[in-house]
Amino acid sequence: MTDESIGICESSPVTVLAGVGKARAASYEKLGIRTLGDLIRHYPRAYENRGDIRLLADALPDGKSALILTVASEPKCVRLRSHKSFLKFRAFDESGSCEIVYFNQDYLKNQFPVGSVFRFFGKVERSGRKFTMSSPVAEPWSEFAQLPPLWAVYRMTEGITPKQIAKDIGAALALLAAAKEDPLPASLRERRGLCTLAYAEEHIHRPNSWQSLSIARRRLVYDEFFCFALGAAITHRSSREKGAPICANGDVSALTSRLPYRLTSAQERAIAEIRADMAKDIPMSRMIVGDVGCGKTVCAAAAMLIAVQNGRQAALMAPTEILARQHYADLEPIFTRLGISCALLIGATTAAQKRNIKASLASPEPSERLQVVIGTHALLSDGVEFAAPGLVVTDEQHRFGARQRALLSEKNLHAHLLVMSATPIPRSLALVLYGDLDLSKIDEMPPGRQRVDTFVVDESYRTRLNGFIRKQITEGGQVYVVCPAVEEQETASDELTLSEIGEDGARREEHAPLKAAVSYAKDLQTEFPDARVAFLHGKMKSAEKDAVMQAFSAGEVQILVSTTVIEVGVNVPNACLMIVENAERFGLSQLHQLRGRVGRGTRKSYCVLVTGGTGAVGETSRARLDTMRSTYDGYAIAEQDLAQRGPGDFLGSTATGTVRQSGGLTFRLADSGADVSILTDATADARELLTLDPTLRHHPLLGSRVFAMFDLAPGMIS
Numbered sequence: 184m185t186d187e188s189i190g191i192c193e194s195s196p197v198t199v200l201a202g203v204g205k206a207r208a209a210s211y212e213k214l215g216i217r218t219l220g221d222l223i224r225h226y227p228r229a230y231e232n233r234g235d236i237r238l239l240a241d242a243l244p245d246g247k248s249a250l251i252l253t254v255a256s257e258p259k260c261v262r263l264r265s266h267k268s269f270l271k272f273r274a275f276d277e278s279g280s281c282e283i284v285y286f287n288q289d290y291l292k293n294q295f296p297v298g299s300v301f302r303f304f305g306k307v308e309r310s311g312r313k314f315t316m317s318s319p320v321a322e323p324w325s326e327f328a329q330l331p332p333l334w335a336v337y338r339m340t341e342g343i344t345p346k347q348i349a350k351d352i353g354a355a356l357a358l359l360a361a362a363k364e365d366p367l368p369a370s371l372r373e374r375r376g377l378c379t380l381a382y383a384e385e386h387i388h389r390p391n392s393w394q395s396l397s398i399a400r401r402r403l404v405y406d407e408f409f410c411f412a413l414g415a416a417i418t419h420r421s422s423r424e425k426g427a428p429i430c431a432n433g434d435v436s437a438l439t440s441r442l443p444y445r446l447t448s449a450q451e452r453a454i455a456e457i458r459a460d461m462a463k464d465i466p467m468s469r470m471i472v473g474d475v476g477c478g479k480t481v482c483a484a485a486a487m488l489i490a491v492q493n494g495r496q497a498a499l500m501a502p503t504e505i506l507a508r509q510h511y512a513d514l515e516p517i518f519t520r521l522g523i524s525c526a527l528l529i530g531a532t533t534a535a536q537k538r539n540i541k542a543s544l545a546s547p548e549p550s551e552r553l554q555v556v557i558g559t560h561a562l563l564s565d566g567v568e569f570a571a572p573g574l575v576v577t578d579e580q581h582r583f584g585a586r587q588r589a590l591l592s593e594k595n596l597h598a599h600l601l602v603m604s605a606t607p608i609p610r611s612l613a614l615v616l617y618g619d620l621d622l623s624k625i626d627e628m629p630p631g632r633q634r635v636d637t638f639v640v641d642e643s644y645r646t647r648l649n650g651f652i653r654k655q656i657t658e659g660g661q662v663y664v665v666c667p668a669v670e671e672q673e674t675a676s677d678e679l680t681l682s683e684i685g686e687d688g689a690r691r692e693e694h695a696p697l698k699a700a701v702s703y704a705k706d707l708q709t710e711f712p713d714a715r716v717a718f719l720h721g722k723m724k725s726a727e728k729d730a731v732m733q734a735f736s737a738g739e740v741q742i743l744v745s746t747t748v749i750e751v752g753v754n755v756p757n758a759c760l761m762i763v764e765n766a767e768r769f770g771l772s773q774l775h776q777l778r779g780r781v782g783r784g785t786r787k788s789y790c791v792l793v794t795g796g797t798g799a800v801g802e803t804s805r806a807r808l809d810t811m812r813s814t815y816d817g818y819a820i821a822e823q824d825l826a827q828r829g830p831g832d833f834l835g836s837t838a839t840g841t842v843r844q845s846g847g848l849t850f851r852l853a854d855s856g857a858d859v860s861i862l863t864d865a866t867a868d869a870r871e872l873l874t875l876d877p878t879l880r881h882h883p884l885l886g887s888r889v890f891a892m893f894d895l896a897p898g899m900i901s
Contacts, residue, residue, distance in 0.1 A: 191358055193220030200354050202347075210342030219355045223384055225348075226403075226851050227335035230396070233304045233322075234332020239314050240278035242307035249304045251324055252276050252283075258292045274303070281307070281314035288318075300324045304334075333390045352388050366884035367406070371872075375864060377402045387852075400852060401861065407853040408862045412869035413879070414889045420877075426597040427466040428573050430493035433458035435485040437492075437521055446481065449473070449627035453482045456623050457601065461489050461574070467599035472608055473625030474817035475779025476632060479603045482625070483576050484514055486601050491523050491554045495573020495598075496544065499557045504529045504725050505732055506578060509754060511557045518555055528558035528567070531725045541566050572598040605776065608821055626818065634815055635782040637790045639766070639808045648791060649710055652760065656714050656741045660759035660786055664707065664744045665777055666700040667765045698764035698795075704744040711742065719745040747773065749780060756784030766792035766811075767804035771824035774811050 196218060197203050197211050216222050233249045242248040252274035262268045270285040272295055283303070285291055295301070305319030322330050337348050365372070365380045372379070378386075383402040390396035435454060439446060446454070453471055460467035471479045487497035499514075501507040511527040518525040526540045543553035545568045552570055556562065575598050602620065640648065652662055704718035717740045719731045728748070734740045736755050743749070747769075761781045763774060774792065782788035792808055810823045853862075872882070879886035 191219070192362065193218060193223070193359065195219050197222055197351070197355075200351055200358070203351060206342060207347070210340055213340045214338060219359060222352055222355045223359070223388075224851060225337060225352070226387055228338050229336040230390070231304065231334040231336060232332065233302065233320075233330070233334050236302070238278040239276055239281055239307065242309070242314070244309070247304060247306050249302060250276065250281075250307070252281060252301060252303055254295045254297050254299050254301070255280065257297055258295050260289050260292055274301070279312065279314055281316055283319065284315065284317050286318060295321070302330055331389060331391055333393070333396060335388055349388075356385060356388070364884055366882065366888055367409075368872075368882065371868060375405065375868070377405055380406075403851075404853045404858050405861050405865050407850050408858070408865035409869055410885075410889050410892055411850075412866045413873065413885070414892055416869060416873055417889065424466075424597075425464045427464050427599055428490075428493065428495050428571075428597070429464050430461040430489050430495065430573065430599070432492050433462060433489050434492075435488055438481075438485055438488050438517065441517070441520060442481070444629060447478065447625075447627045447629055449625040450478050450482055453479075453623040453625055454485045456621075457482065457486045458489065460621075461486065461599050466597055467601065468620050469600070469623055470602045470604065470620040471623045471625060472604050474628065475605050475776060476783060477625040477628055479605065479625060480510065480513060480578075482623075483578075483601060483603060484517060486574055486576065486599070487514075487518075487555055488521065488523070490573035490599070493573065494549065495571050496552065496569050497555050497574040497576065498562055498569070498572075499555075499576040499578065500562050501557070501559055501578045503748070504531060504559055505728060505748070507557055507559045508729065508732075510578065513754075514555075514557065523554050524552075525555040525557065526553055528556055528561050529725075530559065530561055531729070532558075532561065537561075541568070544568060545570050569598075574599045574601065577602045605779070633782045633788060635761070635778050635788045635790050637778065637792065637812050639792045639794065639812050641794045644793075648762070648793070651789075651791070652707075652742070652762075653711065655760045656711070659757070661735065661738065661740070661755060661757050662742045662760040662762065663749065663758055663777075663780055664703065664742060664762045665749070665764065666698045666703055666744060666746060667768050668699045668746070700744050700746055703764070704742075707742055707744060714741040715739060716742040716744065719743060719748060721746060721748045747777070749777075754783060755780075757786065758783070759786040759788040761788075761790040762793060763790070764793050765795045766808060767794050767801075771807055771810060771820050774807075775817055775820045778811070 191199055196208070197216060198205070198208050199219070203211075211217070211222070214225065216225055231247065235249055236251055237243070237248050239250060239252075242250065253276070254272060255275050256273040258270050258272040260268055260270050267287055268289055270288055270291055272283055273280055274283055275281065283295075300323070301321045302324045303316060303319040303321050305316050308315040308317070320334075324330060335349065337345065339345065339348070360381065363381045367377065367380070371377075378398050378401075380402065383399040383406075386395040386399035387403060390399065435458075457467065457469060460469055471482055473479050483499065487499070490497040499510060501510055507527065507529050511525070515525045515527075524543075526543070528537065528540050532540070540553060540556065543551065544556060546552040547570060549571075561567075577600075655662055700718050700720050704716050708714075708716040715734075717731050717734065719728055723731075731740070731743070735743045735758075738757060758781050761778055763769065763777055766774065769777075778790040781790065790811075792811060794804075794808070807823075810820065814820050814823070873879075876882055879889070
């Protein structure tokens with residue numbers, strides 16, 4: 184170790200590496216890389232299989248091939264009038280000869296002497312018996328010194344070459360190797376058959392075989408799940424400190440007796456769990472998860488009633504104004520009949536109304552105090568304070584980050600917490616997303632709820648589909664049409680899911696143009712001149728969206744063309760037909776959410792999934808749509824979605840391609856679907872470790888990593 188390396192650690196800036204100055208550091212900053220630790224955890228997005236050596240005659244027609252070729256002619260540099268140049272020479276193997284060409288790289292002329300042997304990697308163009316390679320990667324080859332078979336491919340940005348990033352990562356690994364300590368206990372590594380962290384970091388970047396890569400990845404995936412499970416458990420425990428209001432009066436008969444229907448056994452079970460939690464002085468931290476229309480809101484209303492009749496206040500936060508207004512429209516009449524004051528606080532609320540609501544929430548006089556408030560992120564704004572916090576409810580939990588949930592909880596210190604999600608979540612993923620919450624699963628639908636018949640068609644059915652729309656609106660029904668885009672110029676993201684990428688990195692499925700809500704609404708108005716057609720999308724102002732939704736709810740609009748803004752929060756019992764355009768572009772859980780918007784009344788209802796065009800749907804998308812056509816159980820659909828697409832439908836992808844979990848940890852390698860067995864082991868191990876060392880005092884390296892990932896203070900675990 185040199186004097187210069189003393190004191191260098193993972194938190195040291197990348198500029199401590201030789202050759203990394205301000206310019207390259209700025210480029211790394213664009214990738215979210217600031218420290219040596221960030222650089223080491225900038226894992227490859229893929230690997231080139233340069234160990235699959237082929238003969239020229241057997242080179243892949245599509246994609247890149249690795250060839251061992253001997254240089255047969257002296258490289259010649261040809262200059263063009265445009266001041267550009269190219270270098271070319273011939274190389275051969277036993278199956279043929281190939282012309283190698285490099286553009287504007289004259290400096291390579293002396294690097295390919297006649298008779299030298301290289302491993303060339305690149306695309307081989309073939310014309311008859313003639314082979315050509317343009318600018319292939321060339322590595323000197325010797326049978327006595329084997330080259331690594333796999334080559335890491337990284338996410339790049341302007342100002343950094345692939346060679347530079349590989350070199351810098353190698354330098355960072357070497358610089359930190361001497362001081363590398365493994366945070367995992369040796370006994371745990373041995374029990375689970377895990378390699379050391381040093382081995383994992385070395386071989387995830389520079390594997391010498393597929394086996395070493397698999398071993399390295401398994402360790403790093405385990406670490407991500409293990410640290411997340413530790414952090415979630417610590418967060419859960421810290422939120423369970425005594426001091427919550429004891430709501431001993433859990434009688435909700437005043438609510439249930441006024442309902443025009445009987446609760447399902449699943450609803451009764453969920454309310455019983457809520458009642459038991461709220462009767463304790465430890466804050467409830469519970470999530471109700473269930474299918475669209477299963478009756479979660481009634482359970483939330485029961486929890487809010489329990490809080491109020493014990494002298495406390497309740498707040499419900501929804502992710503959109505449409506959903507907040509829907510909840511207010513449903514709950515305010517119920518609470519009014521029960522003598523409970525209720526108000527709506529959203530961005531569109533007037534300044535005067537906001538002042539009155541804030542003053543009423545903070546009133547020291549119980550008789551003047553607002554008991555229930557329903558709103559959006561406006562509930563997080565300055566000046567919103569609760570005089571007697573009792574319960575916080577958040578709806579569509581998967582649309583809120585932990586930070587937003589925490590902000591609302593801070594305003595309601597020690598209040599009970601209830602979160603809801605209309606996206607049925609597989610248990611394996613729920614452990615990752617909501618490890619700090621107890622789960623109440625509503626797996627039973629209210630009696631009389633109709634099954635929505637589902638069909639998959641392509642553009643050739645357009646005339647028949649229009650006829651079906653006409654039939655529904657003529658009979659008094661209403662129709663949703665969901666489009667993936669707002670305007671015509673919108674295109675799909677260039678980012679590909681794993682299911683869309685072939686082994687050579689090429690797109691497996693070519694997608695048809697996206698149907699746009701605004702222009703398609705005009706087309707439908709022309710097609711149905713006697714009907715009123717409206718469109719709705721997230722870019723509209725709140726007042727405009729509200730006006731459209733109110734008109735549709737009142738039956739004044741027969742056809743509503745929308746983006747997925749109507750995925751949640753809209754309840755129009757008269758709507759009987761859901762049409763999803765470019766259905767191959769949606770995930771199963773999202774399609775299931777959309778289908779749940781119809782069939783909520785007495786009319787027979789239908790869902791038609793329209794693909795972008797004949798031949799536009801690949802095998803993966805076809806399998807997804809077939810699942811929707813044949814499956815109606817939301818939990819079964821969620822399991823299929825997780826298996827087919829991974830956790831992307833439940834988690835948002837960031838611009839950098841990583842997935843950020845609810846607790847703050849970024850999963851760079853772990854896949855909650857494919858790695859479920861590792862997830863299960865890591866979760867069990869985390870619980871066991873915290874039982875033995877609840878403060879992680881005996882595992883300081885592990886503790887510091889978890890605290891950093893979750894932005895926790897060590898004092899939180901005492």
